[in-house]
Amino acid sequence: MHVRTLTGGLAAALVVSFSLAGGQAVAAPPDAEGASLAARVLIYDAGGSAEFRSAVDRGAAIWNESVDAVELRPAAAGQRANIRVLADNGWPRALPTTLGNGTVYIGRQAVNQGYDTIRISAHELGHILGLPDRKPGPCSSLMSGSTAGTACTNPYPNAAEKTEVEGNFGGALVGPAPAARAEVIVD
Structure with a gap:
């Protein structure tokens, strides 16, 4: 069985949001990176x-x-x-x-x-x-x-x-x- 793992780039794209006011990136907690989808x-x-x-x-x-x-x-x-x-x-x-x-x-x-x-x-x-x-x-x-x-x-x-x-x-x-x-x- 293969377990799909979200790569750092994909995880970052999914969890990073940009604040329109400050233009700063806000990342999700560290445990969200490298999360895997379980079969x-x-x-x-x-x-x-x-x-x-x-x-x-x-x-x-x-x-x-x-x-x-x-x-x-x-x-x-x-x-x-x-x-x-x-x-x-x-x-x-x-x-x-x-x-x-x-x-x-x-x-x-x-x-x-x-x-x-x-x-x-x-x-x-x-x-x-x-x-x-x-x-x-x-x-x-x-x-x-x-x-x-x-x-x-x-x-x-x-x-x-x-x-x-x-x-x-x-x-x-x-x-x-x-x-x-x-x-x-x-x-």
């Missing part, structure tokens, strides 16, 4: 993901490498999770409840057809992070899902997808977080 931590429970456990862990790690505003961590024993990941025999899907919360299903049907398990995991976690499907789409778009075909093994979000997640979790200055969804997103 929102989401806990995922992959205990029910069966043979896909390592793919789920890798999918979470890819998101951690790709964005700063959110961090996915595996649940410790007895810890309450924001995201539950389960394996079943159907098609992969996600059921987001609110931003950063929901259930992911790693469906064996897609795996049996030749789709990459790490791409599936990263894609479904992308739904929990607020991203919609973008179908049809190229392999370079993680959220293109199955439309990229079985030859596509790219598990990384593209720049636009990263920016959208950063915005959803407050790490970038782009629009408000998406509204909660109550429907299953089947990929």
Whole structure:
């Protein structure tokens, strides 16, 4: 995970105000400089993901490498999770409840057809992070899902997808977080 740190120049630009009367600069207290924006931590429970456990862990790690505003961590024993990941025999899907919360299903049907398990995991976690499907789409778009075909093994979000997640979790200055969804997103 990367933690974004406001550089001295940016911090100074944000905290310095100029007095119109005296033309003097007034700075914020010293502790405001070098302040960092903390990532929102989401806990995922992959205990029910069966043979896909390592793919789920890798999918979470890819998101951690790709964005700063959110961090996915595996649940410790007895810890309450924001995201539950389960394996079943159907098609992969996600059921987001609110931003950063929901259930992911790693469906064996897609795996049996030749789709990459790490791409599936990263894609479904992308739904929990607020991203919609973008179908049809190229392999370079993680959220293109199955439309990229079985030859596509790219598990990384593209720049636009990263920016959208950063915005959803407050790490970038782009629009408000998406509204909660109550429907299953089947990929």
